[in-house]
Amino acid sequence: MLMNVSNLNCLRADKLILSDVALSVVAGDCVILRGPNGAGKTTLLRYLAGLAGDYTPENTAFSGHLDGIKSTLTVRENLSFWAGIYGFGNIDPILEQLSLTPLQSRAAGDLSAGQKRRLGLARMLLTDADVWLMDEPTVSLDAATSDVIIDAIKTHCAAGGAAIISTHIDMDIPNARILNITDFAAKQSDHSDPFLMGDF
Amino acid sequence: MSLWEYANPAKFMALSGRILPTLTIGAGAMLLIGLFWGFFLTPADYKQGSTVKIIFLHVPTALMAINAWLMMLVASLIWLIRRHHVSALAAKAAAPIGMTMTLIALATGAIWGKPMWGTYWAWDPRLTSFMILLVFYFGYLALWEAIEDKDTAADLTSILCIVGSVFAILSRYAVNFWSQGLHQGASLSMDKEEHVDNVFYFPLLVCIGGMVLLFVTLVLIRTRTEIRARRLSALRAREV
Amino acid sequence: MKPLILRDLKLAFRSGGGFALTLAFFLIVVMFVPFGVGANLDLLARIAPGILWIGALLSCLLSLDRIFQLDWEDGTLEALATSPIPLSGIAIAKATAHWITTGLPITLAAIPLGYLLNLPQQSYLWLFASLALGTPALSFIGAFGAAITVGIKRGGLLLSLLVLPLYIPTLMLGAQVASTGTQNPIQLLALVASISLLCIATIPFACAIALRANLR
DSSP states (O other): OOEEEEEEEEEETTEEEEEEEEEEEOTTOEEEEEOOTTSSHHHHHHHHTTSSSSOOOSSEEEEOSSOOOOTTSBHHHHHHHHHHHHTOOOOHHHHHHTTOGGGTTSBGGGSOHHHHHHHHHHHHHTTOOSEEEEESTTTTOOHHHHHHHHHHHHHHHHTTOEEEEEOSSOOOOTTOEEEEGGGGBOOTTOOOSGGGSSOO | OOGGGGGSHHHHHHHHHHHHHHHHHHHHHHHHHHHHHHHHSSOOBTTTBGGGGGHHHHHHHHHHHHHHHHHHHHHHHHHHHHOOHHHHHHHHHHHHHHHHHHHHHHHHHHHHHHHHHSOSOOOOHHHHHHHHHHHHHHHHHHHHHHOOSHHHHHHHHHHHHHHHHHHHHHHHHHHHHHHHHHSSSOSSOOOHHHHOOHHHHHHHHHHHHHHHHHHHHHHHHHHHHHHHHHHHHHHHHHHO | OHHHHHHHHHHHHHTSOHHHHHHHHHHHHHHHHHHHHOOOHHHHHHHHHHHHHHHHHHHHHHTGGGTTHHHHHTTHHHHHHTSSSOHHHHHHHHHHHHIIIIIHHHHHHHHHHHHHTTOOTTHHHHHHHHHHHHHHHHHHHHHHHHHHHTTSTTOHHHHHHHHHHHHHHHHHHHHHHHSTTOSOHHHHHHHHHHHHHHHHHHHHHHHHHHHHHHHO
16 A cells, blocks of 8 residues: 555645545556546645645655746756755656657756646656656646656556546546545535634 | 633633623723822832832833733744644734833833933843844734735744744843943943832732733733634635 | 755856845945945944944845745745655755855955955954854844745745844844954854854754745
8 A cells, every 4th residue: 555544634725625535545546636626636635745734645756736947957957956855866767758858958947838847747757756646737738748747657657656646637547546526525514613613 | 621622712712701801800900009009109219209100000011021922932832732723813912912012111111211311212231122022023913914824824923933032032142242342331220120119019019910911801802803803714715 | 955055056156146146235235334424434443343244134134035935936845845855954955055155155255345344453353253153043044034934925025024133133242243342252252153053953943834834
């Protein structure tokens, strides 16, 4: 089991939006989070990544809406930095895998949106984490770039990893598990907010 | 039954609602008695004349200026460690009161200083420390205002209060070293406690007690307001 | 932590900003003092240590919002927070990089600027020592203020209001070290150094709490 969460309550802006979330992930799993805008997909991913709440994740990597790219550094410098943070060795194979090698000495600020997203994905590849948490990884990307990212996710899962992804599009990932997070939506009767309890 | 139960907003509202009338009357009565006794029933000091009577306002407010910060520090620690919402709101509620106490202490000190030392302001260690305390209150209050998410605001102001306390204490001691270089020794000694005669001491105690009660009363009232505001925004958020 | 420090230094040098801007600002502040109080050399000599310390402090303040703001805006901070490096480690790296690009150049520039203010000869060493030992405290306290205000849009003014009161003890003791007529500069210098050590040892944890609250 790579990740096992139960009884997780998620708040957004002081308000309880998800309650009693239960989720377990084994090697090879790819979980797709589904739900309308504002249902709490991003919030749940941030909780699972340990950015919010008390849950302490083990061996996960998180990629949010932003890629954490410095526009004044080159592609190679950007990636070398993250390799240094994660203690990863040679970054050449990863540049090659995402066809970033020809771009490696270009300033990251000059990349197109799709190229930036690929560079962001490159960071995930060198984390060596088992569970990838990805928030809308293919948003506003063309089909070709989306395929690069989906392929990377498939490869990661096939190699014994796992991924939890929020997305609005249908990803062509075999054996993907759909998790409808509206199932965990907090009910109005859940008076977990201490300021709504009691009469005064 | 533990003390922490009152950190629950509903329990706190019930208890504070019950004791507030008594507290208010107690604070008002003690302050009235203390100030009347101090202002009208004590003799004029042989050295300072009637100006000395400002201590009945100056000393209690100065004490509360510091104690309010201490209370905020304790409340901040409780919030960070045990996450009791009322605690965070009580710290928020105490800050403007503490700031006002600091301002009153500085103002009464200045008014007293003019006839005593011939100046409204001197960079005396104690005066300087109060000025520094005032800017700490400013920063703390400004931070509360600047953050929209309530729990985040509570977290950030709490850690600011704790770090601020450390640096306020450091400043208090640094001031001593600093003033050494500017004027030889403390030419304007303010060790009034040692000079205070019994005639002044007892009404002063009553005034201090009254000011403590006033502070508690005001903090309770303001905390109740903050709790109601939080309930209001929680109800609004639920409607959406 | 090392890659983070190195990257921050690279960014500071590449954008050409941080370093040179800070020193230019320091020069302007110092230059303004004779404009404001007159070019009386005796007066300048007397107030020079204080002016240089206040100038150093304000120059330091100028670049504080860059410590976390840029990383916050482009998602780097979020990614770093989920990396194996603890938030307190990130704060140490960030404050260290800030000191190298701000505190260190300020300390070095204070020597020639001291000459402009007719700083007495025996004070140069003390001024240098007090700034060298005191500016780390400025960077770490500044990192704390930056961590608190990182989520606030246009938080620059608030940052100053929060950080400047925390600078008081360092300023009081630091400027006193280099003043003529101070009988025991060594003792004061030790106090300045201990404030810096206290900041280095404890502030990163406070930064971590503040960053955690802002990232939530």
